[in-house]
Amino acid sequence: GAGVSQTPSNKVTEKGKYVELRCDPISGHTALYWYRQSLGQGPEFLIYFQGTGAADDSGLPNDRFFAVRPEGSVSTLKIQRTERGDSAVYLCASSLNGVLNEQFFGPGTRLTVL
Amino acid sequence: AQSVTQLDSHVSVSEGTPVLLRCNYSSSYSPSLFWYVQHPNKGLQLLLKYTSAATLVKGINGFEAEFKKSETSFHLTKPSAHMSDAAEYFCVVSDGRYGNKLVFGAGTILRVKS
Numbered sequence: 001g002a003g004v005s006q007t008p009s010n011k012v013t014e015k016g017k018y019v020e021l022r023c024d025p026i027s028g029h030t031a032l033y034w035y036r037q038s039l040g041q042g043p044e045f046l047i048y049f050q051g052t053g054a055a056d057d058s059g060l061p062n063d064r065f066f067a068v069r070p071e072g073s074v075s076t077l078k079i080q081r082t083e084r085g086d087s088a089v090y091l092c093a094s095s096l097n098g099v100l101n102e103q104f105f106g107p108g109t110r111l112t113v114l
Numbered sequence: 115a116q117s118v119t120q121l122d123s124h125v126s127v128s129e130g131t132p133v134l135l136r137c138n139y140s141s142s143y144s145p146s147l148f149w150y151v152q153h154p155n156k157g158l159q160l161l162l163k164y165t166s167a168a169t170l171v172k173g174i175n176g177f178e179a180e181f182k183k184s185e186t187s188f189h190l191t192k193p194s195a196h197m198s199d200a201a202e203y204f205c206v207v208s209d210g211r212y213g214n215k216l217v218f219g220a221g222t223i224l225r226v227k228s
Contacts, residue, residue, distance in 0.1 A: 003157070031214065042204050042218030043158070056210050091158070095214075103216065105150075105158040 002026065004106035006092050012112045013082055021077040021109045025094030032075050033103060034067055035091040043091055049075060050097075082113045116141045116209040118188075120219035128227045133177075133192040135222045137205030140186065146213060147188045148206040149179055152221075158204070164188065175199070200226045 005024045013019050025032050031050055035043035045059040049069045060066075064082075069075040079086055089110050093103040121136040139145055149161040162173025169181040179190045188205060205219040 033214070033216075035216075035218075040220075042206075042221050043216070045210075045215045045217070048210070048214050056215060058210070059215070093158075102160050102163070103214075107155075107157045 004092055004094050004104055006090075006106040006109050008109060009107065010110045010112075012114065014114050015082060015084060017082050017113075019079050019082055019111065021079075021090050021111070023075045023077070023092030023094075023106060025073065025075070025092070026104055027073075028096070029094035029104075030072065030097050031095040031101070031103075032069060033093040033095075034075070034077050035093065037089045037091055037108070039088070046077070079111075082111075084113045087111055087113045116145060116207040116217050118147075118205045118207050118217065118219040120203075120205050120222050122222050123220065124223045124225065126225040126227060127195045129197055130194050133190070133195045133199065133224065135190040135203050135205075135224065137188045137190065137219060138186050139188055139205075139207050141207060146208040147179075147181065148208070148216070149173065149177070149188075149190050150204045150206055150218075151201050152204065153201045161190070161203075195224075195226045197226050197228060200224055 007022045034046040037043040048056040051072045064080045067077045089108040091108045093105045095101040095103045117140045119138045147164045150158045162171045164171045164181045172178045177192045202221045206216050209215045209217045
């Protein structure tokens with residue numbers, strides 16, 4: 001079956017621009033997560049959705065970062081006024097529900113801010 | 115907050131020899147622990163997980179890990195390395211209000227020599 005997909009696979013933007021990163025979770029998975037992986041580091045949690053609502057957004061670094069999941073399926077991570085320090089691989093994961101089920105990860109979107 | 119420390123950033127073994135990747139955790143309560151593997155240009159894949167059942171956990175591809183509370187360790191082992199095991203491995207602990215936030219270690223890159 002189809003896994004978690006993310007688009008685009010690569011995104012190059014200029015400092016100060018706005019970007020949107022998309023995640024399509026596995027069908028039927030109610031829980032969706034965003035993580036950020038900087039070069040040479042492990043992924044860091046950003047936000048967790050259960051259905052349409054953000055159950056835990058404690059990992060969002062500042063108010064330039066925002067994520068939505070309006071219909072409880074596809075999610076979009078939005079970054080305003082991008083900075084060079086935002087350059088990283090943004091990973092999306094989904095799980096069947098929110099209770100310690102395995103998180104299945106997508107291939108990631110590599111964001112480069114020039 | 116929960117955390118994990120991977121004690122080696124790089125490990126190099128010869129094909130057919132044992133693999134040991136070390137991980138220590140810090141937790142204020144009984145943790146859920148995981149090992150994930152990341153092959154180049156591929157998504158993160160769950161190898162195994164510990165959730166307070168048997169302390170010796172068997173995973174995919176011949177890997178296993180032992181939860182040792184007295185040592186706060188969760189080391190990953192495999193009796194005989196294969197070339198296809200070359201990848202980056204992450205030790206992970208669950209955290210957050212719902213236990214869904216994964217906290218990753220910095221990763222250990224495993225190199226397998228022929």
